Amino acid sequence: MTPKILLSFDVEEFDMPLEYNFNISIETQMEIGKKGLDNLMPILNNDNYTTTLFTTANFANHYPDLIKTLSDKHEIASHTFYHSNFTTADLLSSRLRLSEITEKPITGLRMPRMRLVPMKDIQEAGYLYDASMNPTWLPGRYNNFNKPRTLYKEEGMIRIPASVSPNFRIPLFWLSFKNFPYALYLRLALQTLRKDGYLSLYFHPWEFTNINAFGLPKYTIKGSDNELLEKLYRLLNDLKKQAKFCTMSDFLEITTIE
Numbered sequence: 717m718t719p720k721i722l723l724s725f726d727v728e729e730f731d732m733p734l735e736y737n738f739n740i741s742i743e744t745q746m747e748i749g750k751k752g753l754d755n756l757m758p759i760l761n762n763d764n765y766t767t768t769l770f771t772t773a774n775f776a777n778h779y780p781d782l783i784k785t786l787s788d789k790h791e792i793a794s795h796t797f798y799h800s801n802f803t804t805a806d807l808l809s810s811r812l813r814l815s816e817i818t819e820k821p822i823t824g825l826r827m828p829r830m831r832l833v834p835m836k837d838i839q840e841a842g843y844l845y846d847a848s849m850n851p852t853w854l855p856g857r858y859n860n861f862n863k864p865r866t867l868y869k870e871e872g873m874i875r876i877p878a879s880v881s882p883n884f885r886i887p888l889f890w891l892s893f894k895n896f897p898y899a900l901y902l903r904l905a906l907q908t909l910r911k912d913g914y915l916s917l918y919f920h921p922w923e924f925t926n927i928n929a930f931g932l933p934k935y936t937i938k939g940s941d942n943e944l945l946e947k948l949y950r951l952l953n954d955l956k957k958q959a960k961f962c963t964m965s966d967f968l969e970i971t972t973i974e
């Protein structure tokens with residue numbers, strides 16, 4: 717089977733400054749999220765790149781036509797209802813709202829900040845898979861070294877972890893892409909792709925805007941905006957020589973899970 721790239725974006729209100737006690741209005745959060753999505757349009761409209769867009773229902777409520785249009789080519793999945801707060805009922809309400817907007821079934825979930833929720837709750841809200849797992853150790857956040865590194869089932873729920881390298885489980889998530897030299901990141905990504913047969917990568921649209929003015933730590937904003945967009949073009953171009961891009965739900969249709 718041709719190796720697959722599961723490229724995903726968390727399409728959301730830009731609330732990260734709140735984590736650092738920097739006040740940002742909901743309007744500005746939405747505008748920055750939308751601007752990032754606009755900046756990604758050349759990629760999202762490119763025939764080579766099919767992606768999964770984990771979208772908060774809150775963001776989709778602000779830009780329903782845009783999300784509907786994107787759903788023609790990309791998979792829309794749930795990033796719950798609000799990025800800044802969560803109750804269990806949001807799992808179902810976000811799935812229903814996104815389904816209403818796209819007129820398509822919504823089968824995937826990724827929790828904001830990879831927050832841990834019981835698999836039973838995800839299942840009861842009608843999802844078929846969960847992509848809220850980064851199987852590595854992030855100091856001060858989570859330690860998932862004991863979790864499988866690749867696709868697995870947990871309490872009946874399919875989980876698609878974010879990719880980490882086979883050796884030492886170096887995460888290939890957004891902060892690595894930003895902070896690692898390009899050649900190192902690409903080498904780790906290709907190594908993981910060869911070993912696993914697929915690569916699951918995720919970014920946020922707001923990374924591809926200017927976010928210098930919001931009091932964020934340097935390692936989160938380093939090389940953002942156009943510089944990062946150029947880096948992403950380069951990565952996707954290199955990856956498409958080795959693999960085919962597909963949505964997470966399409967990937968699950970052609971894959972068997974132990």
Ligand SMILES: [Zn+2]
Binds near residue numbers: 799
């Ligand atoms: Zn998020």
